[in-house]
Amino acid sequence: MNTQNTTPIRNAARTIDELRTRVQGEVILPGDESYETTRHGANLLYNRFPSVIVRASRSEDVAETVTFARANGIPFSVRCGGHSVGGFSVVDGAVLIDLAGMTGVEIDPVRQVAKVQGGARSYDLAIPAHEHGLALSTGDTGTVGLGGLVTGGGVGWFVRKYGIAADRLLSAKLVLADGSVVTASALQNSDLFWAIRGGGGNFGVIVEFEFKLVPVKHVYGGAIILPATRDVVRGYLEYSATAPDELTTMATITHAPPAPFIPEERLGERVLILLAAWIGDAADGPQAMAPLRALAEPIADTVETVPYPVMFQYMQFAEAPHGGRVKMMFTNEVPDETIDGWIAAVDNAPSPMAGIHLRGLGGQLARIPADSNAFVHRDKKYFVSVLGLWDETVTDEAPHVAWADETWERMKHLSEGVYVNFIGDEGEGRVREAYAKGAYERLAQVKAKYDPDNVFRFNQNVRPATPDSQRKAA
Numbered sequence: 011m012n013t014q015n016t017t018p019i020r021n022a023a024r025t026i027d028e029l030r031t032r033v034q035g036e037v038i039l040p041g042d043e044s045y046e047t048t049r050h051g052a053n054l055l056y057n058r059f060p061s062v063i064v065r066a067s068r069s070e071d072v073a074e075t076v077t078f079a080r081a082n083g084i085p086f087s088v089r090c091g092g093h094s095v096g097g098f099s100v101v102d103g104a105v106l107i108d109l110a111g112m113t114g115v116e117i118d119p120v121r122q123v124a125k126v127q128g129g130a131r132s133y134d135l136a137i138p139a140h141e142h143g144l145a146l147s148t149g150d151t152g153t154v155g156l157g158g159l160v161t162g163g164g165v166g167w168f169v170r171k172y173g174i175a176a177d178r179l180l181s182a183k184l185v186l187a188d189g190s191v192v193t194a195s196a197l198q199n200s201d202l203f204w205a206i207r208g209g210g211g212n213f214g215v216i217v218e219f220e221f222k223l224v225p226v227k228h229v230y231g232g233a234i235i236l237p238a239t240r241d242v243v244r245g246y247l248e249y250s251a252t253a254p255d256e257l258t259t260m261a262t263i264t265h266a267p268p269a270p271f272i273p274e275e276r277l278g279e280r281v282l283i284l285l286a287a288w289i290g291d292a293a294d295g296p297q298a299m300a301p302l303r304a305l306a307e308p309i310a311d312t313v314e315t316v317p318y319p320v321m322f323q324y325m326q327f328a329e330a331p332h333g334g335r336v337k338m339m340f341t342n343e344v345p346d347e348t349i350d351g352w353i354a355a356v357d358n359a360p361s362p363m364a365g366i367h368l369r370g371l372g373g374q375l376a377r378i379p380a381d382s383n384a385f386v387h388r389d390k391k392y393f394v395s396v397l398g399l400w401d402e403t404v405t406d407e408a409p410h411v412a413w414a415d416e417t418w419e420r421m422k423h424l425s426e427g428v429y430v431n432f433i434g435d436e437g438e439g440r441v442r443e444a445y446a447k448g449a450y451e452r453l454a455q456v457k458a459k460y461d462p463d464n465v466f467r468f469n470q471n472v473r474p475a476t477p478d479s480q481r482k483a484a
C-alpha cells in the first residue's frame with residue numbers, strides 16, 4: 011500500500027483477554043454492567059446488540075481493535091456521536107469501536123487551528139473554541155459527532171459563508187484497515203484526503219482531525235416562529251438562498267413545541283420554526299433578518315446577539331433519545347403544490363415532532379469547486395428533508411415510518427441529489443446519487459487502495475473498484 015507514515019501491522023490480539031491487556035480503554039461484553047447503557051445509538055429506530063464494545067481511549071486502542079476484529083473474522087462498526095440516520099454505527103454481532111472516550115480538543119489561537127480527537131461531538135469543539143473567539147461551522151445539534159458529520163460533509167451554521175465543515179479540514183490521522191496509522195492532508199496521501207471529506211467512514215477510523223477555524227465568537231441568531239402558510243414558506247425559500255453569505259438559516263414546518271419562548275396558547279399550532287445565524291457585523295443583523303421577520307407577524311422571535319454555542323440550545327430535544335425516519339433531497343425548484351403537500355403532510359403527521367426541514371444553500375458553498383472533495387452537490391439551492399420523528403413514549407413506530415416514506419414518495423421526483431449524512435439504509439442507488447459527477451468511481455478507486463476487502467462497510471458503502479467495474483465505468 012502506498013501510504014506515508016505507515017506503522018507496521020502488529021500481531022493481532024486473538025482473545026478478549028489478550029485484547030484487554032493491549033487496550034487502555036474499557037472492553038465491554040454482553041452481561042457487563044455498562045453494556046446496556048453503552049450499546050445504544052441515538053436513534054430509537056435501531057435496537058442492536060454488538061458482540062463486544064471497545065471504548066477506545068487512544069489511537070492504539072482503535073488499531074488493536076481493528077486488527078483483533080479482522081484476525082477473528084468479526085465485522086466491526088465505528089461510533090462517534092451515535093446519530094447515524096441509517097443506524098450504521100451499531101451492528102448486531104459486530105465489534106463496536108466506540109470513540110466516546112476520545113473527545114480531547116486543543117486550540118492554537120494564533121494559528122486558529124484545532125486538533126480534535128476522533129470521538130468529539132460538535133459542542134466538544136464549539137465550547138473551547140468559543141473561549142478564543144473561534145468556531146467551526148458544524149450542524150445544528152451539539153451531540154452530533156464530528157466523526158460522522160465531517161466525514162460525510164457537515165452542513166452547518168455558517169455553510170453559506172465558509173462551506174461545509176470538511177472544507178475546513180487541514181489534515182486527519184486515520185487507522186486504516188490493516189491497523190496502520192496514516193496522515194491524510196493536501197500533501198500526504200492526498201487521494202485519501204479528498205475521499206474522507208464527504209466520502210463517509212469508508213476509508214478508516216479518523217482518530218484526530220486538524221481544522222482551520224473561523225473567527226466567529228457571537229452570532230446574531232435565534233428562532234423566528236412564523237405561521238406556516240404557503241406564502242411564508244415560499245418567502246423563506248426565496249430569501250434563504252439569496253441572502254448575504256453571512257446569513258445561514260434552517261426552517262422546519264412542524265407543530266409549535268413546548269418551549270419557553272412560545273406562547274402557551276400557540277402550542278401545537280402548525281408553524282415554520284426558522285433558525286437563523288448572522289455572522290456579519292452585529293449592527294447589520296437586524297437588516298439581514300428583516301425580510302424573514304416581514305414574512306408574517308412572528309409568533310415568537312428570540313433573535314439577538316448570543317455566543318455561538320447558544321445556537322445548539324434550539325435542538326436540545328434532538329439530543330434526547332428519540333426515533334427518526336429521515337429522507338432527504340437537494341433540489342433547485344419547489345412548486346407551490348409541493349409546499350401545499352408538505353403543509354398537508356404535517357397536518358396529518360402521527361407525531362407533533364414530525365416535520366419538513368428546509369435549508370437555503372448557495373453563497374460560498376456553491377463557489378468552492380465541486381471536485382475539491384467528495385461532497386459534490388454544491389450548486390443546489392435547497393436542502394429538503396422529511397423528518398419522521400417521535401419521542402420515547404411511542405411503542406409502535408410503524409405509522410411514523412410510513413408517514414415519512416409516504417411523504418417522501420410524493421416529493422422524490424424533485425430530487426437532484428442527496429447528502430450521505432441524511433439518508434438511511436436506502437441502497438446503492440442513493441449512495442451513487444450522493445456521489446454524482448464521477449465522485450463514486452473516484453471514491454471506489456481510493457477504497458480499492460486503502461480498504462480493498464471493504465472491512466469499513468457499515469456506512470453509505472462505496473464498493474472497492476475492481477478491474478471489471480473500472481472497465482464498465484470507462
Ligand SMILES: Cc1cc2nc3c(=O)[nH]c(=O)nc-3n(C[C@H](O)[C@H](O)[C@H](O)COP(=O)(O)OP(=O)(O)OC[C@H]3O[C@@H](n4cnc5c(N)ncnc54)[C@H](O)[C@@H]3O)c2cc1C
Pocket residue numbers: 051087088089090091092093094095098099109128129148149150151153154155156157158159161162163164165166210211212214215216217328329431432468469
Ligand atoms: C439530530 C440530528 C441533527 C443533525 N444535524 C445535522 C446538521 O445540521 N448538519 C449535517 O451536516 N448533518 C446533520 N445530521 C446528520 C449527521 O451529520 C449524521 O447523522 C452523522 O453521520 C452523525 O455523526 P455521528 O458521529 O453522531 O454518528 P455515528 O452514528 O457515531 O457515526 C455515523 C457513521 O460515521 C462514521 N464515523 C463516525 N465516526 C468516525 C470516525 N471518527 N472516523 C471515521 N468514520 C467515522 C461511521 O461510518 C459511522 O457509522 C444530523 C443528524 C441528527 C440525527
